[in-house]
Amino acid sequence: MRLAGPSAALLVAGHRADAAEGPRRARTLIAGQGVDPLPLQAYRERWDRALRMMSDQGLAALFCEPATNFEYLVGTSFGRSERLIALVIPAGGTPFIVAPEFEVERVGRALETVSDIRGWAEHEDPFQLVADTLLASGRGRIGIEPTTRFGMVTRLHQALPSWELVDATPLFDQLRMIKSGDELALIRRAISNTDTAIAATFASLEAGVTDREVARYLRDHMRRRGAQGGGLVQFGSNTAVPHGGTEERRLERGMPVLIDAGCRVRGYRSDITRMHFFGDDPSPQYREIHNTVLAAQRAASQAGRPGVECQQLDRVARNIIGAAGYGDYFTHRLGHGLGMDGHEPPYLVEGNSRQLEPGMVFTVEPGIYLPGLWGVRIEDDFVVDQDGLQPLSSPVSPI
Numbered sequence: 001m002r003l004a005g006p007s008a009a010l011l012v013a014g015h016r017a018d019a020a021e022g023p024r025r026a027r028t029l030i031a032g033q034g035v036d037p038l039p040l041q042a043y044r045e046r047w048d049r050a051l052r053m054m055s056d057q058g059l060a061a062l063f064c065e066p067a068t069n070f071e072y073l074v075g076t077s078f079g080r081s082e083r084l085i086a087l088v089i090p091a092g093g094t095p096f097i098v099a100p101e102f103e104v105e106r107v108g109r110a111l112e113t114v115s116d117i118r119g120w121a122e123h124e125d126p127f128q129l130v131a132d133t134l135l136a137s138g139r140g141r142i143g144i145e146p147t148t149r150f151g152m153v154t155r156l157h158q159a160l161p162s163w164e165l166v167d168a169t170p171l172f173d174q175l176r177m178i179k180s181g182d183e184l185a186l187i188r189r190a191i192s193n194t195d196t197a198i199a200a201t202f203a204s205l206e207a208g209v210t211d212r213e214v215a216r217y218l219r220d221h222m223r224r225r226g227a228q229g230g231g232l233v234q235f236g237s238n239t240a241v242p243h244g245g246t247e248e249r250r251l252e253r254g255m256p257v258l259i260d261a262g263c264r265v266r267g268y269r270s271d272i273t274r275m276h277f278f279g280d281d282p283s284p285q286y287r288e289i290h291n292t293v294l295a296a297q298r299a300a301s302q303a304g305r306p307g308v309e310c311q312q313l314d315r316v317a318r319n320i321i322g323a324a325g326y327g328d329y330f331t332h333r334l335g336h337g338l339g340m341d342g343h344e345p346p347y348l349v350e351g352n353s354r355q356l357e358p359g360m361v362f363t364v365e366p367g368i369y370l371p372g373l374w375g376v377r378i379e380d381d382f383v384v385d386q387d388g389l390q391p392l393s394s395p396v397s398p399i
């Protein structure tokens with residue numbers, strides 16, 4: 001076993017933390033364009049909640065390959081290859097990471113939240129390294145991070161044949177769905193960057209520009225604000241194809257323009273869709289559809305409050321669009337959760353009876369799409385509080 005040195009040792013769940021606080025914050029402030037990282041206390045709280053949930057769900061350990069859930073727990077992530085890097089959280093012991101021996105230094109430099117990094121040589125079986133620690137507690141159930149590769153799960157099961165391996169999706173959903181104040185601050189920053197970048201991109205439109213060029217303008221506007229991001233840009237009839245992509249289409253007067261964009265700040269995302277009618281006044285039908293979509297979004301957001309089922313918001317929006325005669329042209333769910341992933345629970349869709357809770361963040365994005373003509377989607381981000389849904393992005397006005 002090889003351990004990372006003291007400089008990597010923030011410790012969570014009862015471990016040493018203060019020594020790493022100053023250097024970490026100095027480094028990450030520079031990398032984050034002036035945006036503070038999450039405080040180290042946030043990671044201690046995440047570990048504590050994860051351990052409580054493991055106890056409630058009868059899990060003796062968690063096993064996570066690098067992914068968003070990995071990053072949520074330790075503050076950074078690493079790429080995947082045929083060589084195993086994994087976070088292991090025993091219910092009654094100290095969390096540790098297994099990594100190839102030649103990667104231990106790199107992993108240790110990037111981590112401030114785990115001090116126990118166990119290297120394995122190329123001729124060794126890393127899964128046996130995991131098993132040797134867990135077998136000391138006898139047998140039990142291991143929660144597997146839901147994006148873990150099937151081959152890795154198979155090899156873990158071979159090393160621990162008497163253990164039960166179960167899907168840990170419910171644990172991670174519960175852990176991440178309610179956003180803290182610190183998380184909300186980062187989401188708000190990402191949303192503000194996106195709102196501003198979309199407005200600046202619309203202001204730069206001119207006849208003859210291609211959708212790919214406009215997509216580059218959007219990325220550049222976000223980059224100048226210190227954010228990594230971009231989005232989908234669609235012109236004319238291409239707006240009738242949700243997520244249809246760019247086509248090197250040139251902008252002409254009388255075309256609607258759809259921009260569906262987001263960026264990432266300290267790991268947290270935004271997702272906003274806006275419409276712009278270029279050059280001429282829109283037709284009466286376009287106005288009708290735009291204002292119907294907006295009315296559906298407003299009604300759904302006004303219906304949201306703690307205790308309301310997710311599917312109810314979808315129903316409210318769909319009823320308004322259906323009453324206007326366009327029900328067949330609203331072809332996707334109303335919205336999705338938003339956080340470290342662009343799409344995550346909760347989902348606003350028929351069949352989801354999960355009740356809204358304060359701290360949930362999600363999009364509300366109804367749309368109407370007329371094949372061969374154009375489509376309209378309006379997407380905003382909301383947070384649930386005790387009084388209902390509060391908008392996080394700038395409001396859209398009727399036209």
